[in-house]
Amino acid sequence: MAVAIALIFVVGTLNFVLVHLVPGGPGAILLNNPRMSPSAKDAVLRSFGLDKPLQEQYVLYLAGLVTGNWGTSYFFLEPAFDVIASRIPATLLLMVPSLILTILIGIVLGVLAARRPFTYVDRFLSAFSFFFYAMPAFWLGFVLLTVFALFLDVLPAAGMSSITVSGFDMIDYLRHLILPMTTLTLVNIANFSLLVRASLVEVLDQNYITTARGKGLPERLVFYRHALRNGLLPTVTMIGLFVGFILTGAILTETVFSWPGLGLLTFDSILRRDYPIVLGLFFIFSVMIIASNLVTDLIYGLLDPRITYD
Amino acid sequence: MTERCLSGAGKAMQLWKAYARSKSAVFGLVFLVGLALAAAFAGYIFHVNPELPDLAKDRVPPSFEHWFGTDYLGRDQLVLIVYGARPSLIIAFTAGALLSVLGTLTGVLAGYFGGRIDGFIMRTADVFLTIPTLPLVILVVALMGPNLFNVMLIIGLTGWPVMARIVRADTLSLMKREFIEIERVMGASIRRILFMHLLPNQLNSILVYTSLSIPVVILTEAGLEFLGLTPLSISWGFMLNTSISYWISGAWWLSFFPGLAIFSTALAFYFVSDGLKEALNPKAKRRRESLVVQLATRK
Numbered sequence: 117m118a119v120a121i122a123l124i125f126v127v128g129t130l131n132f133v134l135v136h137l138v139p140g141g142p143g144a145i146l147l148n149n150p151r152m153s154p155s156a157k158d159a160v161l162r163s164f165g166l167d168k169p170l171q172e173q174y175v176l177y178l179a180g181l182v183t184g185n186w187g188t189s190y191f192f193l194e195p196a197f198d199v200i201a202s203r204i205p206a207t208l209l210l211m212v213p214s215l216i217l218t219i220l221i222g223i224v225l226g227v228l229a230a231r232r233p234f235t236y237v238d239r240f241l242s243a244f245s246f247f248f249y250a251m252p253a254f255w256l257g258f259v260l261l262t263v264f265a266l267f268l269d270v271l272p273a274a275g276m277s278s279i280t281v282s283g284f285d286m287i288d289y290l291r292h293l294i295l296p297m298t299t300l301t302l303v304n305i306a307n308f309s310l311l312v313r314a315s316l317v318e319v320l321d322q323n324y325i326t327t328a329r330g331k332g333l334p335e336r337l338v339f340y341r342h343a344l345r346n347g348l349l350p351t352v353t354m355i356g357l358f359v360g361f362i363l364t365g366a367i368l369t370e371t372v373f374s375w376p377g378l379g380l381l382t383f384d385s386i387l388r389r390d391y392p393i394v395l396g397l398f399f400i401f402s403v404m405i406i407a408s409n410l411v412t413d414l415i416y417g418l419l420d421p422r423i424t425y426d
Numbered sequence: 427m428t429e430r431c432l433s434g435a436g437k438a439m440q441l442w443k444a445y446a447r448s449k450s451a452v453f454g455l456v457f458l459v460g461l462a463l464a465a466a467f468a469g470y471i472f473h474v475n476p477e478l479p480d481l482a483k484d485r486v487p488p489s490f491e492h493w494f495g496t497d498y499l500g501r502d503q504l505v506l507i508v509y510g511a512r513p514s515l516i517i518a519f520t521a522g523a524l525l526s527v528l529g530t531l532t533g534v535l536a537g538y539f540g541g542r543i544d545g546f547i548m549r550t551a552d553v554f555l556t557i558p559t560l561p562l563v564i565l566v567v568a569l570m571g572p573n574l575f576n577v578m579l580i581i582g583l584t585g586w587p588v589m590a591r592i593v594r595a596d597t598l599s600l601m602k603r604e605f606i607e608i609e610r611v612m613g614a615s616i617r618r619i620l621f622m623h624l625l626p627n628q629l630n631s632i633l634v635y636t637s638l639s640i641p642v643v644i645l646t647e648a649g650l651e652f653l654g655l656t657p658l659s660i661s662w663g664f665m666l667n668t669s670i671s672y673w674i675s676g677a678w679w680l681s682f683f684p685g686l687a688i689f690s691t692a693l694a695f696y697f698v699s700d701g702l703k704e705a706l707n708p709k710a711k712r713r714r715e716s717l718v719v720q721l722a723t724r725k
Contacts, residue, residue: 123553123556126553126557127557130557130562131565134565134566134569135569137569137570246693246696247693249641249696250641250645250689250692250693250696251689251692252645252648252649252652252663252666252685252688252689252692253649254649254652254666254685255666255681255684255685255686255688255689256685258666258669258673258681258682258685259681259682259685261673262673262678262681262682266673266674266676266678273674357555360556360558360559363558363560363561364558364559364560364561364649367560367561367564367649367653368649368652368653371652371653371670372670382561382564382653383653383654386564386568386653386654386655387654389568391568391569394564394565394568394569395565397561398558398561398562398564398565401558401561402556402557402558402561405556405557405558406556409556
């Protein structure tokens with residue numbers, strides 16, 4: 117917990133340092149106007165608190181991060197925090213189903229490969245995983261989009277809901293979800309399948325497995341009860357890190373499918389040079405990853421009694 | 427003298443034989459060398475200005491004249507893709523080298539000194555592993571300006587922790603070996619132990635993991651270009667970026683071929699890294715660990 121808070125502090129500091137490393141400092145973006153009079157510039161600097169000494173600005177900045185005062189979006193002219201917060205549900209509606217699907221498929225493929233290691237099944241599954249691992253998420257998105265939305269015209273191409281539908285319609289949402297979710301899932305499966313396979317193969321080499329086999333237990337029981345339980349432990353750790361991978365994938369996938377979440381906001385804000393939003397997005401992404409790492413660590417502790425927390 | 431040369435050549439031959447056992451590894455290498463040569467000598471291969479628009483040929487589908495079709499400005503996509511290989515390959519090698527050197531140095535120092543230095547280096551690595559890489563890279567490039575040097579620097583600076591973990595683990599196990607202990611007892615300098623023993627003994631695994639991290643670098647860089655964070659008018663990711671506005675017109679080749687280029691280059695690097703691993707670390711064959719496995723088994 118203390119580590120998580122320290123990390124959030126580090127990320128916040130990083131944000132602050134980065135803004136001040138920009139040539140000209142944070143004011144440069146606002147004041148890049150030759151027709152502005154010096155007194156007007158001073159007024160702008162004062163209104164954003166940029167005339168104060170650096171250490172005071174830093175303290176104010178950190179306090180602002182905690183209280184949700186993340187500056188004002190140059191484009192929306194609304195608090196950056198509100199703009200970002202309004203986009204979080206859409207991203208979760210894409211990320212969570214994809215996360216669940218990836219974990220399930222990844223575990224199944226990993227188990228299949230580990231059941232018969234170093235055979236053709238194993239090689240095929242590894243190749244399959246690497247094939248999609250090397251694929252840029254945004255390109256896979258385009259390919260699916262062209263085939264299913266344009267040529268076959270069976271699925272919607274963009275957005276999260278049809279314009280004709282009012283309110284939340286489950287079937288409409290699911291139809292929009294299929295393509296981006298498939299994209300996000302396929303490019304990330306390798307993270308799980310290769311890991312599950314590797315850790316299962318390693319566990320199967322251990323002495324207690326040999327003992328179990330020596331006792332004459334049926335292979336099914338040895339594999340699923342003795343090996344799988346231990347072999348899945350590293351996967352739990354992976355889920356924490358995986359939230360990071362899937363966020364990265366979501367930025368690119370959302371852009372392709374115009375999914376109205378944080379990823380599309382990232383793309384649009386870069387285009388609009390809307391720095392308060394870009395900074396806030398980096399902060400929220402970091403917080404999401406740190407939080408998921410914390411949760412996985414706690415789950416890990418529950419699953420593996422050898423690990424204790426102070 | 428001749429004998430040593432022969433044995434050197436013989437060793438190289440042996441390595442090549444081990445490498446060439448994997449067809450995909452040879453294929454990947456041929457692809458990459460071909461791509462690099464084509465990109466380097468693009469000016470001699472194609473006698474057209476890659477940037478010159480020809481609006482009469484706006485979005486012509488693939489044909490014998492234009493294998494990959496033309497883009498929205500009527501430029502030949504094959505020419506653009508060959509020129510676009512330049513930034514991808516340059517970033518791949520420079521950022522790959524940077525992260526590998528940083529990771530190796532920090533890892534070997536952490537493993538050698540242990541204690542507080544180890545703790546400091548590895549906690550820093552943990553922080554870098556937790557911070558989401560692509561958003562950080564996006565932020566830095568957006569703020570600092572998207573030139574090739576910044577992109578290379580930031581990808582290299584965020585990519586080292588995994589390498590550091592691997593090198594540290596290898597260093598720790600090497601430090602327990604007798605020949606290092608003997609050197610230490612005999613009072614060998616740090617420099618001698620580091621450069622004569624620790625680094626040469628893990629050169630193989632350093633090479634393998636460097637080649638394994640390059641596809642990730644390529645995909646990250648392509649992602650940046652796709653988001654519009656590139657100083658260059660010709661690059662694979664940026665071709666995909668501009669194709670967003672045109673996909674609805676049915677011009678599938680606008681996004682298909684640049685993406686195919688990114689994908690096949692990343693895949694070729696995986697093939698090469700797999701071949702290197704088989705050739706250099708035959709003992710590790712049964713353990714086919716991957717970068718992701720290393721990442722996850724950190725606890």
